[in-house]
Amino acid sequence: MLLQALGSAALVGGLALSGRAVAQESPQERDDVLDVAIIGGGLAGLTSARDLLSAGCESFVVLEARDRVGGRTYNHDLGQGVVSEAGGQWIGPGQTAIADLARQLEVETFPTYYQGKAVYLLGDARVEEDVSEGPSSNAELVGKLNALARTVPSKAPWKAADAAALDQLSVGEWLSRQGLGNLDRIGFNMSVSLTFGTTPAGMGLLHYLSMINSADCSLEKLEGVKGGAQETRFVGGSQVLSLKMAQTLGDKVKRSCPVRRIVGWDRDIVELHTDQGIIRARQVIAAINPALCHQITFDPPLPSGRAELQRRWPAHAPTRKTVHVYERPFWRDKGLNGQIIQVEGPLIWAYDNSPPDGSVGVISGFIRSGQLPHDADAAQRILSGIYAQALGDTALHPLQFHDQDWGKADPWALTCISPMPPGFWTQWGEYLTPATGRLIWSGTETADLWPGAMDGAVRSGHRAALEALQALVQQRRNA
Incomplete structure (x- = not known):
């Protein structure tokens, strides 16, 4: 301190x-x-x-x-002082700069709701899992990634001792060498897609490790809710x-x-x-x-270096978020936390995004690119059906539906996150910050x-x- x-x-x-x-x-x-x-x-x-x-x-x-x-922060106004975030929304331990700013601006925070069981969907199969302590994962593999991340500074990953070798690999290539089972492969595919907007094959290993390094060399902290970067929300969005x-x-x-x-x-x-x-x-x-x-x-x-960095910067992860509003967060009565993970289909992950007092129920969802119609009525019906499979038939009847596709919202977004491909940082990273x-x-x-x-x-x-x-x-x- x-x-x-x-x-x-x-x-x-x-x-x-x-x-x-x-x-x-x-x-x-x-x-x-x-x-x-x-x-x-x-x-x-x-x-x-x-x-x-x-x-x-x-x-x-x-x-x-x-x-x-x-x-890339934007609030959907749901009425009666309630909002739901269409863009970036969470902070967590270690994110002191924005926490300090919020205190200075007198913006209060509250914990993300995660108590209870999450629902996993694969076709017609439905499985509930208690994730209050975080989702289960391959502890040995996560430990190996965390150890590798200690060698890759988030400030300048291209300066890592093994930068050249690490930057040749995609996350997908590295994972394929680890002898993963099907469940672990599915888990990493979903986590990378959700966090970075691309598949493991499109993500450079050097960049992945630098992001883990930024989160105290902890993949759990980078991707987790409890004790992680998704732990806290802002009152008012x-x-x-x-x-x-x-x-x-x-x-x-x-x-x-x-x-x-x-x-x-x-x-x-x-x-x-x-x-x-x-x-x-x-x-x-x-x-x-x-x-x-x-x-x-x-x-x-x-100068050519800076110009090429800008020209080659990945801008293919715009992210699409939807909002279903219900009279109340009815899923909590069933011991569910509102989290829905669809292994195959248009939904990557849905979660409880209700206001602090639970006065209305809000389910927000991250959508896979190109797998959900852009017609609002059709998109709402498809997602409502998925939510009903996970949470019950009450999910079929939302009071409101909102859809924010950042790739179509305006020409000033292009991409919400930047999934750096293999080879990018070692070739162009040095031109990122110098004036x-x-x-x-x-x-x-x-x-x-x-x-x-x-x-x-x-x-x-x-x-x-x-x-x-x-x-x-x-x-x-x-x-």
Whole structure:
């Protein structure tokens, strides 16, 4: 705790010092030039903006392409103050950055509901299992993965001692060498698909190990509910964090303002061409997925390494989540926790996503790509039938149904998670975080810890704000 306190004090002190230095040394002859332009109004971009403001730097703007803030967090409004999260929603032990942010914003948390038995479906077969202590798994194999993960730093997996060898393999290839039985193969196929949006064959082993490393070298912590990264939810839904930050920032957040072109990133003043005009800034924080960066035109073109990283960034895991709303969480009366795992079919995993007081029953589901119609009525009927097989016929009659396919929701998502393929990190990883001219790369994918998670987004926002303030001070000292 002492080390954490000292680290936090150093960060806050560094931001404040840099902010005061910027304010003191800021030239007044160019009122049309901002100190910082932030691209992206999700958790990362808004965290950077909040840090800039706290440090005394008020010359900035947040440019959000959507008509809302929150990025890959988004709440379905179910009425009467109840919401269900359509995107990222959970936090767990070790995710201290977002937990601290929630406390500062006075957003309360509550535990994910997991007490009772989960239901597994395979064709017409139905099996109940008590998973209150976590799902059963191959302890020997999990231990081997955890041990390997200790050698792969989440901050820079390409710097691992055996990076070249590990990055040649997919998770599927590695698993095939472990002599797994059918049940273990099915289990790992489902867990990788759920967590990373791809099959084990499409996931690089080096990336998989780096993600486990980020979760204290514990696959159980990465994928678990009790004691894991899915243990805790936010009262009011995860998007409330971004909504509260944006409210504080006021008109510094410009919505429906996508950046189309960036000119002069290698000069003292950068021009950002947006749908609402040209913004000029001394530093630019790009708090968006690298695949979205590739959709922006850069003049001059970016260096080849960074440009190729963006072009090759995997963007094929958009994720689709659905919501069934019932009068009450009736499954709890039967000793069920609402979790449904379908081995074959459109449903990967469903779970109890009801509000803290259980005033209504909510079942959310992760859907396999391409296996459920996009017609809302048809999708609802198919899933309701699956839920009825698992939970009883009451599941056939939801009060509401919501469907969020992030691949179709808007052009600013592309992918919710990034399943890095074999060979990617050792070839392109070194270009991920170093600044390019006046461009500072941010977003959850750039985080040292918990990349891909909401916590990683907040961490990347803190880092980017500090980099921007330090760069501004240096820029003006060199002027």
